[in-house]
Amino acid sequence: MSERTRAITIADVAAKAGVSQASVSRVLNGKQSVDPGIVRSVQSAIAALGYSPSVAARSLVHGRNDTIAMVVPDLENPLFQGILKGLSRAAASDGYRVLVADTAERVDDEEATALEARQRCDALVLCAPRMPESQLRRLVGRVSPVVVVNRPLPDAAVPIVGVDYVRGIRDLVDHLRELGHRRIAYVSGPATSASNAERLRGVDEAIAAHPDVRIDVVPGGSRLDDGYAAAESVVAAHVGGATAVIAFNDLVALGLLQRLGELGIDVPGELSLAGFDDVPMASFATPPLTSMSVPRTEIGAQVWARLRTLIAGGPIEHSVLYRPRLEARGSTGPVR
Amino acid sequence: MSERTRAITIADVAAKAGVSQASVSRVLNGKQSVDPGIVRSVQSAIAALGYSPSVAARSLVHGRNDTIAMVVPDLENPLFQGILKGLSRAAASDGYRVLVADTAERVDDEEATALEARQRCDALVLCAPRMPESQLRRLVGRVSPVVVVNRPLPDAAVPIVGVDYVRGIRDLVDHLRELGHRRIAYVSGPATSASNAERLRGVDEAIAAHPDVRIDVVPGGSRLDDGYAAAESVVAAHVGGATAVIAFNDLVALGLLQRLGELGIDVPGELSLAGFDDVPMASFATPPLTSMSVPRTEIGAQVWARLRTLIAGGPIEHSVLYRPRLEARGSTGPVR
DNA sequence: CTGTTAGCGCGTTCAA
DNA sequence: TTGAACGCGCTAACAG
Secondary structure, eight states: OOOOOOOHHHHHHHHHTOOOHHHHHHHHHTTTTTOOHHHHHHHHHHHTOOOOHHHHHHHHHHHHHHHEEEEEOTTTOOHHHHHHHHHHHHTTTTOOOEEEEOTTTTTHHHHHHHHHHHHHSSEEEESSOSSSSHHHHHHHHHSEEEEEEEEOOOOSSOOOOEEEEHHHHHHHHHHHHHTTEEEEEOOOOOOHHHHHHHHHHHHHHHHHTTOOOOOEEOEEEEEEEEHTHHHHHHHHHHHHOOOOOEEEHHHHHHHHHHHHHHHHHTTTOOOEESBBBBOOOGGGGSSSOOEEEOOHHHHHHHHHHHHHHHHOOOOOOOOEEEEEEOOOOTOOOOOO | OOOOOOOOOHHHHHHHHOOOOHHHHHHHHSSSOOOOHHHHHHHHHHHHHHOOOOOOHHHHHHTOOSEEEEESSTTTHHHHHHHHHHHHHHHHTTOOOEEEEOTTTTTHHHHHHHHHHHSSSSSSEESOOOSSSHHHHHHHHHSSSSEEEEEOOTTTTSOOOEHHHHHEEEEEEEOOHHHOOEEEEEEOOOOHHHHHHHHHHHHOOOOOOOHTOOEEEEEESSSSSHHHHHHHHHHHHHEEEEEEEEEESHHHHHHHHHHHHTTTTTTTTOEEOOOOOOOOGGSSOOOBBEEEOOHHHHHHHHHHHHHHHHHHOOOOOOEEEEEEEEEEOTOOOOOO
């Protein structure tokens, strides 16, 4: 059929318009002032030829390509999806695009993936990195500009945007305590998750603050089926006296809720249940799930704000920690 | 603090190794045969300098950058997330990365977004484009190589990967009919969604095939709250005689399920309810939601397979339509 | 205000 | 096998 035709270049436009490449470039970028006549002839030449500049050539000259990368352990996590959406839209408003790199929870691939992604982009977002702290500290130094999400890294020269899980758990425990609960079970998240470690700190602090409260930790995970599978341990804790359960996140809570229903355990009658993240589905569960709300897309926007500053050569802006907001719903009730 | 240091280039490596740039390039790309001694000195120079090649320069020379873009109406849709995940992982295994471009359901921005994304990448995936067919036909010609997802485009020179919604709806109606239902309500999706149009065709075909079945269409949407809001219309249809409901997708079904519960309508006792897509949450609802399963990540992988062929200069491979699989669960039951 | 020139960093001829 | 030289497409500096 048709010949594989080479793309048209700025030289073609210049020739057709009868001017120099520099003039075409000026018209293209609106630099300096150009003779209105030239502008018109260049513009019509561009239109006639259907020319569009080579992004690659521009990148080579400028040393940047207006693209950032987000490295994430699992694209299926609603929290990360929300952050990606917020980041993508915020960056787009400044003419930047977002590359996604899903490490599929393979901790060993994280560093290589991050380095490779950074090669292609002007900056990086490391979302809930699972790698050891020492490795992460080394890495952030190599991939700057970079912003870290949901992973504490004290005194590191990196802006961090995250969620105050410690505070969130404490607030949640307070809520349950006010309802009369004194024995609580916490269904934990992935061992590699830093935010799970933070939640556990929240658990410890809550216990310290309220000597009358006891919290047992049972193994869980991060997905629906993890919650479903955790039901057995939760029931054991319930038999042992627990009257309320806090799940690592809403997915775990919803999976657990389902299984508890199958087992004939009334929520919140016999057992109160709360999740974390306040995913859209939370308020649509039966009963509606009490959760700690986290501003997912807002986090993405804040990440972009910090990254943009860094890209522009600005300072490392202050880290920010969002305080989760309690959304008390039907799944938690007074102890009886 | 430290000087803003210019990145090291292949010339630096060549100098340090005492060879020509060409030799370094050869070692880097494993082309031709190079003297083992040179190889070693180059490699140690690379290691010593911490050199890594410029992606931009490579892109300029090769005319490609091993990146593809996926344009999607809404990143929050579980179906698109699954496709993105499958696409991203499949492409990654071939050394390609994925750029995401979320149009936020702004139909008017779709074309510009697609063109801009294509500039930066070697190929494009148009996921459920909302634009008019004529515009889409024109567009696909301009952004080739491209694969279209979930949008029929008869006789177009583009591989299409999609879901047989017509057949899916028919199978779902058959399921309900076997349970004794004769009056059904369909809660429709977004007006701009081509897959909704396909579902409506399925509805029509089902009616034609089963003269004893009547299906009423009520307005809906694509998200949880759309389903919640559609409850009123559904109840009206129920009062009018409908004993079963098919929702545009699982999100709508789940939102509807919630509201029906609040209204004291028993599912499936009074009203059977089915969704579409079989999102992870479907089987965890109360009652578990009957749905039509769609292989989300598999679709992403198939998209990549076709795109890869196209990028390699291969032929336009056959389009493929996945037949949804019925997952009959507790939300649908015999009419009584 | 305009054109000419010199790179940006790399791959790839073409001789040697 | 190796190195020198050119070109990918564009922007920025410098003259004119």
